[in-house]
Amino acid sequence: MEKENEFEKWKKDNPQLKPFIEYYSSPNFFTRLELNRFILKRKGTHVRIINRILEHQIQLEQEIEGVKNDISSLTDKDLNFRIVLCYEDNKTNLIVRKIGFLNQIIASNESSILSSKYSLYSDRIRFAKAICSALSRDVFPSTLIVKVTDEFFETPSNDEYKKLFNEQISLKVLFHSYQKYLSLIPYPKWLKDFPSFFYDMIIEAERRMDTEISYCQPMESEVTLSRCLFVETSSFRSHIDRTVNNLVHESLDMISPAIIALCYEIIPKSLVLTSSLQSISLLLLYRAIFNRVYEKHDKLFFYGDTNTLIKLEKLSMMPANLFLLPLALISKNNPESTIHEVFERDKCFYVASVFLYMAMFNPNPIDMLYYIHKTLVGINKGALINRLGSKTASADDVHQLLCFDDMFSLLFGTLLGSDLPDVSYISWFIDNFAPKQCLSPPFEYAQANIEALVVHCKNLNLDKFKK
Numbered sequence: 396m397e398k399e400n401e402f403e404k405w406k407k408d409n410p411q412l413k414p415f416i417e418y419y420s421s422p423n424f425f426t427r428l429e430l431n432r433f434i435l436k437r438k439g440t441h442v443r444i445i446n447r448i449l450e451h452q453i454q455l456e457q458e459i460e461g462v463k464n465d466i467s468s469l470t471d472k473d474l475n476f477r478i479v480l481c482y483e484d485n486k487t488n489l490i491v492r493k494i495g496f497l498n499q500i501i502a503s504n505e506s507s508i509l510s511s512k513y514s515l516y517s518d519r520i521r522f523a524k525a526i527c528s529a530l531s532r533d534v535f536p537s538t539l540i541v542k543v544t545d546e547f548f549e550t551p552s553n554d555e556y557k558k559l560f561n562e563q564i565s566l567k568v569l570f571h572s573y574q575k576y577l578s579l580i581p582y583p584k585w586l587k588d589f590p591s592f593f594y595d596m597i598i599e600a601e602r603r604m605d606t607e608i609s610y611c612q613p614m615e616s617e618v619t620l621s622r623c624l625f626v627e628t629s630s631f632r633s634h635i636d637r638t639v640n641n642l643v644h645e646s647l648d649m650i651s652p653a654i655i656a657l658c659y660e661i662i663p664k665s666l667v668l669t670s671s672l673q674s675i676s677l678l679l680l681y682r683a684i685f686n687r688v689y690e691k692h693d694k695l696f697f698y699g700d701t702n703t704l705i706k707l708e709k710l711s712m713m714p715a716n717l718f719l720l721p722l723a724l725i726s727k728n729n730p731e732s733t734i735h736e737v738f739e740r741d742k743c744f745y746v747a748s749v750f751l752y753m754a755m756f757n758p759n760p761i762d763m764l765y766y767i768h769k770t771l772v773g774i775n776k777g778a779l780i781n782r783l784g785s786k787t788a789s790a791d792d793v794h795q796l797l798c799f800d801d802m803f804s805l806l807f808g809t810l811l812g813s814d815l816p817d818v819s820y821i822s823w824f825i826d827n828f829a830p831k832q833c834l835s836p837p838f839e840y841a842q843a844n845i846e847a848l849v850v851h852c853k854n855l856n857l858d859k860f861k862k
Contacts, residue, residue: 401534409525411518415547416526419540437540441530444543451548452523459516466509469502481626483619487580490573497570504563511559515551522547585623590663593676596620597668600675609674609835610765613682621683624661631661639688643695647827650695651760654684655830674833678761681830685759700819703852707818710855711735711811720808721801724778738812743777744805748813755816760829763821767841774805806848822849 406413421433480488526543535541585592596616603611624631638657642650658680662668668676689696715734728737738744747770754766775797797805810818822845829842 399536402536405529405534409522412522412525415522415544417542417544418535419542421538421540433540434537437537440540440542441533444541445527445530447548448523448527448543452520452527455516455520455523459513459520462509462513462516466506466513469505469509479626479628481583481586481622481628482580483583487577490577494570494573494577497566497573501563501566501570504559504566508556508559508563511553511556512551515553515556519547519551583619583623585619589623590665592623593620593663594666596679597672597675600679601672604675606671607835608765608768608837609671610678610761610838611675612765613762617679617683620679621686624683625687634660635684635687636691639684639691642688643692647695650688651828651830652832654681654688655833657684677833681833682759682761685761685828689758696824698820698823700817700823703819703849704815704817706855706857707811707815707852709857711815715808718804718808720804721778724781724797724801724805725808726781734808734811736812738808741777741781741812743773743780744809744812747771747773747777748809751809751818752814752816754821760825761838763825764829764834764838764841767821767825767845768837770809771802771806771841771844774802774809778805803844803847803851806844807851810848810852818845818849818852822846 422429480491482488482491529535530541583592584595596614596619599614599616600611603614605611623629624635626632635657638653642653645653655677658677661680662673662676666676712733712735715728715732715737718734725737726741728740732740738748750766750769750773754763754770757763757766778797778801779795796802810816825842826846829838831839831842834842
């Protein structure tokens with residue numbers, strides 16, 4: 396009775412072992428010989444089960460050590476997988492992002508699988524010890540032979556583990572298909588041969604160059620140059636960022652010379668460049684590095700002058716006849732029209748005002764100066780058209796430039812006829828950050844005009860002006 400109670404208590408304490416254990420009862424009637432055979436069979440069966448379980452337990456313990464090592468290895472490497480978006484087209488970079496995302500999911504799943512595996516193996520070892528202990532203490536009734544099913548000796552598993560395992564197989568198939576696709580895509584040229592890549596960019600820019608102003612508009616390939624300089628694995632990035640970070644503590648007028656110095660450092664020494672090609676290389680690198688400064692330290696570029704903006708808004712609503720304007724260069728208007736209406740209605744001056752407004756949305760001073768230059772060119776064109784009327788322009792007319800006074804008056808009118816960009820900010824930005832030692836004469840002229848315009852606007856006394 397006591398053994399039966401102990402047996403029932405053992406079954407109650409170990410319900411999870413029920414699927415793995417079967418019991419065989421002795422016949423109801425024994426001869427002494429049959430009884431001895433049953434006892435010997437029971438003892439031999441239990442000894443064999445103990446030995447088999449102990450062998451299985453050793454295997455499980457070895458497996459669980461491997462799982463521990465796998466978890467440690469996974470924590471150190473796979474969970475910290477980093478992607479590098481270095482390719483030229485967004486489709487390929489999207490594939491790289493997918494590979495990185497899949498790797499994170501696979502690593503996370505692998506962690507869950509290993510944790511589940513560790514738990515399953517630990518439980519199976521605990522079960523093995525419980526069965527061996529019960530058999531060694533012989534808690535089972537003497538009329539029963541215990542048999543452990545073959546399922547107990549199979550690799551431990553459950554529904555959750557199977558689901559994770561099957562999902563992991565699917566993810567790895569997708570991961571390897573993306574890797575195979577990526578292996579067929581050639582690496583960007585700059586990864587293997589930066590001098591050759593940069594020289595090709597210079598030649599491309601030379602073909603687009605406006606030699607009169609020593610400028611070319613930003614090219615699509617400059618995105619690649621920025622990627623080359625600032626991708627995580629770039630050999631240039633740390634040096635550029637360290638220099639840029641140090642610039643924060645310098646006065647604003649030190650930023651441009653420091654960027655120019657950086658540009659000279661980056662230009663490959665193996666390239667033999669003419670002065671014009673070197674100017675192009677400086678332009679390309681200056682834009683890329685200055686954009687990086689703008690990205691990393693945008694607070695450097697905060698500037699506000701609301702008083703001037705308010706004053707300009709009031710001035711734009713005043714009648715045009717209050718202003719000293721070169722009337723021969725302006726299309727005819729109602730004398731009572733505001734100066735804003737006069738210049739807004741003139742198609743050429745309106746286009747020029749759009750260029751002036753666009754200047755405000757450029758993150759570097761060189762491109763900003765280009766749009767101011769375009770504004771001045773548009774004003775010059777508009778004045779020529781208005782002066783000639785229906786006459787055909789001669790070659791001399793086309794190349795004739797306005798005098799400074801007329802240009803300045805028309806620039807002031809164009810500003811008041813626009814959507815009123817923050818010219819104070821534009822002037823401040825150019826004055827502090829433009830590489831003045833590298834500007835072409837047209838850009839110097841553009842800077843002089845915008846600075847004079849801002850000084851004029853700030854010095855205007857609105858009350859005296861009305862009188």
